[in-house]
Amino acid sequence: MTERTDFLYPFIEADERDAGALLIDLAESARGKAAASAELRRVTLEQSATAVGAAAAAMTDRFARGGRLFVFGNGGSSTDAASLAALFIEPPWGRPLPARNLVGDSAVLTALGNDVGFDLVFSRQLMAHAGSDDIAIGLSTSGNSRNLLNAFTEAANRGMLTIGIAGYSGGEMAQSRHVKHCLMVNSDSVHRIQETQAALGFALWRDVQARMANEENGR
Amino acid sequence: MTAMAEDLRGGRDVDIGDPLAIAALSLARRFAGGGTLWCIAPEWPEHARHVAVEFVHPVLVGKRALPAVSVDASDPAVVLRSLVRSGDVVLAVSSGDSSSTLAVMRRAEAWGAMTIWIGAGEPPTARAADHILWVDDDDDEQKGLAVHDGRMVLLYHVLWELTHVCFEHPGLLAATDEAECGDGEVCITCSDEGRLGEVIATNGPSSFSVRTARGVEMIDTMILDAVAPGDLVLIHAGVAIAVLP
Incomplete structure (x- = not known):
């Protein structure tokens, strides 16, 4: 979405004293961004319903086999990865499920970054921890983060279930044969992408919980 | 707060746009005055880190890097007491009944810090922080889900976006912060009433x-x-x- 305020104030900014016009414009801009975010979430969840269901079914199967979830990302996406791991292991309702984020330990991250390079900070952790029952979820707004692509390659080679959550048109993650399920948020705003990526993660969690509850009731 | 809110009201119902606009201009003024943004999220430390990285390393090329720090401590008041300087801002991403967040918010005035409280679910009392930015989740099946599905993240993303818009208006950044006394009127904060x-x-x-x-x-x-x-x-x-x- 274009930023209206970029051209609304062509007068000499340093002499501007009345904040009223700016505040009105800021509030309008905030409402526009909130509306755009809500619409992107709605459209994305609608278009991704089948893909989310397939990924959640595969996740449920892995969890049932004793698998664990590993989540990773860079920058703001690293915090979203941590949030997603927390949702699985400390859920607001339902069954707590084993999940870890690979971005939380500064000793591990700096050791790997310093010794083998930042491109390998996630793949090397998967080599140490993960097996064929486990699940890898990587979040990237561009879909092109080298350390995520390397992690997906390692994960696929280990027989893990691989799920990518990407923005724009999915970047290299969407093309990679090592990413089994790729969920995409079609937007060119990093912020709006991250908001809807969180919604996709929540939809995955919710679907896994529902499937587990159904299986337990069915027995 | 009052003057800015008056500017915005114009007979319309108040929605999230208004408190976001006011908080952004107030935050930009604190940054312009040399303030640091301290971020806490006792229950969800990753959200404090997300806010801080937005400001320190902007996703948009050309936007200035601003001093923001996430503080991950079991009792953030103990750490912030030493770190926060007068003119800074403390931002919490937290549920409305977090006792460790409340302990920070009620002390911030004594530290000379402006406060912003972002969250979802049951909100804190209206005076618990200078700026309260809350997800309206009255229609949800369960309160607090917006913490997990991106709607709470939206609030701090937009706060970041609007703060940078304010930097395009340097003449408005030098103005006295609305929470402080500058026009000769007696205000509760600055008078010797208490x-x-x-x-x-x-x-x-x-x-x-x-x-x-x-x-x-x-x-x-x-x-x-x-x-x-x-x-x-x-x-x-x-x-x-x-x-x-």
């Missing part, structure tokens, strides 16, 4: 060093029974007149 202070050290039987928005002051506590470091006191004319519960 300024908030946090006791930091004992100097003798009835003299204490107290941290206030003005700095460290020597305060007479003779009329109080017992005061200990960490206590919040109300100060009037150089004397502590009450200890807050």
Whole structure:
């Protein structure tokens, strides 16, 4: 979405004293961004319903086999990865499920970054921890983060279930044969992408919980 | 707060756009004055880190890097007490009933810090922070889900976006912060009716060093029974007149 305020104030900014016009414009801009975010979430969840269901079914199967979830990302996406791991292991309702984020330990991250390079900070952790029952979820707004692509390659080679959550048109993650399920948020705003990526993660969690509850009731 | 809110109201219902606009301009003014943004999220530390990285390393090329820090401590008040300087901002991403967040928010005035509280679910009381940015989730099946599905993240993303818009208006950044007294009127914050202070050290039987928005002051506590470091006191004319519960 274009930023209206970029051209609304062509007068000499340093002499501007009345904040009223700016505040009105800021509030309008905030409402526009909130509306755009809500619409992107709605459209994305609608278009991704089948893909989310397939990924959640595969996740449920892995969890049932004793698998664990590993989540990773860079920058703001690293915090979203941590949030997603927390949702699985400390859920607001339902069954707590084993999940870890690979971005939380500064000793591990700096050791790997310093010794083998930042491109390998996630793949090397998967080599140490993960097996064929486990699940890898990587979040990237561009879909092109080298350390995520390397992690997906390692994960696929280990027989893990691989799920990518990407923005724009999915970047290299969407093309990679090592990413089994790729969920995409079609937007060119990093912020709006991250908001809807969180919604996709929540939809995955919710679907896994529902499937587990159904299986337990069915027995 | 009042003047800015008046500017915005214009007969319309208040929605999230208004408090976001006001918080963004206030935050930009603090940054312009040299302030640092301290971010806490006792229950969800990753959200504090997300806010801080937005400001420190902007996703949009050309936007300035601004000083923001996430503080991950079990009792953030203990750490922030030493780190926060007058003119800074403390931002919490937290549920409305977090006791460790409340402990920080009620002390921030004594530290000279402006406060922003972002969250979802049951909100804190209206005066718990200078700026409260809350997800309206009344229609949800369960309160607090917006913490997990991106709707709470939206609030701090938009706060970041609007703050940078404010930097395109340097003439408006020099203005006095609305929470402070600058126009000769008596305001609760700055008048001597009862300024908030946090006791930091004992100097003798009835003299204490107290941290206030003005700095460290020597305060007479003779009329109080017992005061200990960490206590919040109300100060009037150089004397502590009450200890807050």
